[in-house]
Amino acid sequence: MDNDKPEECKVCFNNYDEELRRPRTLLCGHTFCSQCIEDTIKNAQLTCPSCRAEHSATDATQFPISYAMEAVIKKLRSIQVASVGTVSAKCGQDRTRDIRKKLQSLAQEHKSSISNLISECEEALSQLSKYQGQVRDWKIQHHQLQDRLYDLLEQNKAAVELLEQEDTSVLTMTTEGEAGKKQLQTMLETLNTVNTAQEVFTTIDEADHYNVEVEDWMKKCQELFPDVNTVYTSVKVQETIKKALDTITTETGATAATVLQGDSTTTIMEKVKIIIGESPPETLTIDHLRGMSESIKRLVEAGLVFGVQQDQDDLRYSRITLQDGQLYLHVLQHQPLPTHAHTIQVSEVLEALDHSSTLVFLDLAWPGSLARHRSLARAGSLAGSNRLHIQLSGNTTLGRQFVLLCTGQHSGSSYLNTKLLEVENKGRPAECVYGGDYQYNNGKGGAPLLSHQDDQQYQKSVSAGAVGSPWSPGSHRSAQFYISTRDLTGSRHWCRVFGKVVKGLDVVRAAVNHSDITEVTVVDCGVVLTL
CATH class of the missing domain: 2.40.100.10 (Cyclophilin-like)
Structure with missing residues (x-):
């Protein structure tokens, strides 16, 4: 029965053409139209509709065009053209119905394509709405931080004013101390040169006067310095501002930009989470599956979550899929993991x-x-x-x-x-x-x-x-x-x-x-x- 109509795809039963439905041959040898192959690809895999063989693929163009089939179809069409003169009116009606059927099929394909594009557009708009909400939240947080920074600046300004006052006081006291020291040095030199008793007594009296002034000055220094309020305020404000500055990095987004470059499969909000370091880890736990956050759900739907079991030198993986809201753990097999796959221990899943x-x-x-x-x-x-x-x-x-x-x-x-x-x-x-x-x-x-x-x-x-x-x-x-x-x-x-x-x-x-x-x-x- 499969060979009765070689010009017809055995999945959609439409004739092969030179555009959407060109015949392509799978690695297992079976041939189907490009559109049906494209529709059958799920999670980077294709299961042959005839023999159920598994093929890794993301696009129908990965499978070669069956030029032999196209040659057969052209031969059949040439035979049909040669016999046009003998075709009855009924055959003409049948051909009209076939053309109408093809047109309806073509229209249906375009309707499906447009509907899919509308759904994708709605999803993109939903992502933009979520991202806009996140951006506005960040703006509010930045304004709040800016207010706090203004407070820090005011505190810093007050600390600087206190330090200026302290610096002026220290300068004044230093000047007084230098003058007292100079007077004492003068008295010391005078005592080295006195000759009479009168000069001695006079110099000693004057020296005692300066001694008292210097001692008073030293006592005043101990009483005035350091100013507790000035020192405490300066140190604490410095600590607070340094901590704030230490959290700032000059490499914000550098790594994330490399990861996301050219990535068209990741949603806007998933990219945001990758940038800020909230993306799911490569190794998942049972709590990730139980919680089923939006990011985990998208990973499962994209075919990027696998159970893993290590038996000595044997490493096998099982797909984890989501269908009609239900999670499935598939049989363990030897299979390559796709790029960016996330894994969870099969034993952990089954124990739960x-x-x-x-x-x-x-x-x-x-x-x-x-x-x-x-x-x-x-x-x-x-x-x-x-x-x-x-x-x-x-x-x-x-x-x-x-x-x-x-x-x-x-x-x-x-x-x-x-x-x-x-x-x-x-x-x-x-x-x-x-x-x-x-x-x-x-x-x-x-x-x-x-x-x-x-x-x-x-x-x-x-x-x-x-x-x-x-x-x-x-x-x-x-x-x-x-x-x-x-x-x-x-x-x-x-x-x-x-x-x-x-x-x-x-x-x-x-x-x-x-x-x-x-x-x-x-x-x-x-x-x-x-x-």
């Missing part, structure tokens, strides 16, 4: 969960499931991928093992890329589907990850959506599981039940109705973070 009732997820895919998903999304009945949520009972060995296989914590073993194995009682009561052979993917494996424990706390259920294992915890296939898709009747019940599908049972039922159940694959898995 309620282990008595863990919520995990599985994403299923099979040939044709992408078209089904697109149809449901248009109808508004499916917001995410073909995802099912399973509530597990953490007080059982099989439940704890299921969590490990959803996260890949245990030596990298996980349900990722495993296929469903078989359907039992298809179309009848007790219908269920089996899967989970992470070892061989053929139903012969699924060895236990945990040591066998004699659990007696498994539930019994007769309802669709029950998740359990047909094998006991100690079995060499205990990692395999079943999901019931129809209720049981009579006195029977599902055994060894350790979980329940709380969302996405319709996904499992759709997979069961696929012609070959072994084509249904777990393309992603992980834990829903209820922090």
Whole structure:
């Protein structure tokens, strides 16, 4: 069926053209139009709609144009032109409808582009409004600081006036002291030259007079200096102003300017936080995820937050995503981190969960499931991928093992890329589907990850959506599981039940109705973070 219309994209079903919908070939070999490739790229990754292969990409132009496909299309068009004379009126009508369909598709694409641009414009205006509010707050703070600086200047001015007065007083006292000293030196020289008793007595009397004056002067010096108020005020004002000046740096913004140069992905307010040193650290904590500030949320939405686990020399990462307001920790894999990625220890995230009732997820895919998903999304009945949520009972060995296989914590073993194995009682009561052979993917494996424990706390259920294992915890296939898709009747019940599908049972039922159940694959898995 895929080769019936080689000129048509297998995602949007529109014909390839030489502009928006030029055919481009992915590394896995499948070809789609440029527009659909662009639309499929999320968080710097693209999943092939046909084979689900993962490709790193940020733009459709990273994939080569399929010139061979364009040559085939041109050949087909030349054949169509050569046979124009034999085309019936009905064919002409069909072509008119095709042209109308293409025009409608083109108009719809432009409408979508304009709507996206309007949303981006509104976001930019919102950022500008927030930034304007921040700028005005800073202006108020600067005026307040300016008032305080004026107070400091006034205090400094008063201190200088006190010091001027003190300096004048010291100068006056110094002049008086120098005069007294000079008089005493004169008396000393006179006593060295006196010859008569009268001269001696006269000089001694005069010297005693100067002695008294100098002693009074020295006493006055002790009483007047230092002036306590002048010294205290000067020292304290100097300390205050020096502290204020020491906080000023001449390199404000130098580092931030280098970091932000040419950065078009960071919002205005995120740039502000980087400049003032409030950007999130490269290594996050569970409190960052719990608080989910606007900056952390944007990092998650941009695909820049990853869980990390180090096992000896093995380093693996798990994506953390946000969808419909819900955080997801995806399975650990060997994958390169994007530039400016932020990490958090996977163990820290999982320790914060309620282990008595863990919520995990599985994403299923099979040939044709992408078209089904697109149809449901248009109808508004499916917001995410073909995802099912399973509530597990953490007080059982099989439940704890299921969590490990959803996260890949245990030596990298996980349900990722495993296929469903078989359907039992298809179309009848007790219908269920089996899967989970992470070892061989053929139903012969699924060895236990945990040591066998004699659990007696498994539930019994007769309802669709029950998740359990047909094998006991100690079995060499205990990692395999079943999901019931129809209720049981009579006195029977599902055994060894350790979980329940709380969302996405319709996904499992759709997979069961696929012609070959072994084509249904777990393309992603992980834990829903209820922090």
